[in-house]
Amino acid sequence: MDDVQMRTRDRALVAGALMLGWVALLWVLEAIDLATGHGLDDHGISPREPGELLDIVPAAFLHDGWGHVASNSLPLLVLGFIAALGGLRRFAGAVLTVILVGGLGVWLTAPANTVTLGASGVVFGLFGYLLVRGFVDRRPLDVVVGLVVAAVYGSLLLGVLPTDSGVSWQGHLFGLIGGVVAAFALRRPTAPRALTP
Secondary structure: OOHHHHHHHHHHHHHHHHHHHHHHHHHHHHHHHHHOOOHHHHHOEOOOOHHHHHHHHHHOOOOOOHHHHHHHHHHHHHHHHHHHOOOHHHHHHHHHHHHHHHHHHHHHHOOOOOOEOOOHHHHHHHHHHHHHHHHHHOOHHHHHHHHHHHHHHHHHHHHHOOOOOOOOHHHHHHHHHHHHHHHHHOOOOOOOOOOOO
């Protein structure tokens, strides 16, 4: 096995371990939430209350029941794994951007007297990030990855429409926007072109 194959294998192992750990954490947090009579749900985002800005980050890790965490687990695992293959620092920057942009968007636009929580904003953000990353970086392999992600998860885009009053389309929409912002903010520098006489 040559060095490139070893680096690719190691990167895949790290990305897989990271995402399995993340998804496991979501399930553990939901178990704690249920054991405490939904005591963690207070850390969801209540819109336009200044103190709630501190809950933007924890809200992305909390859910409203087993069905909620289950529906987010597989797409988070898959999309997170693919995104993390591009490097952990870049992945961390993308996720943080998605959480902050998505959470702030929810805080500004969600209906009054609601509480928004869940990893679906991150799922939509990773979808948006992977969708445009290859075009922004001008990397053919990442363009192909984005097209495959679009083919497999393209139906996610319906989640940005206000069709279900019990689902935060704001979290989905602003998470998606956060992913696109992250792709541009974290784009890889292009190599300078050689000047010809």
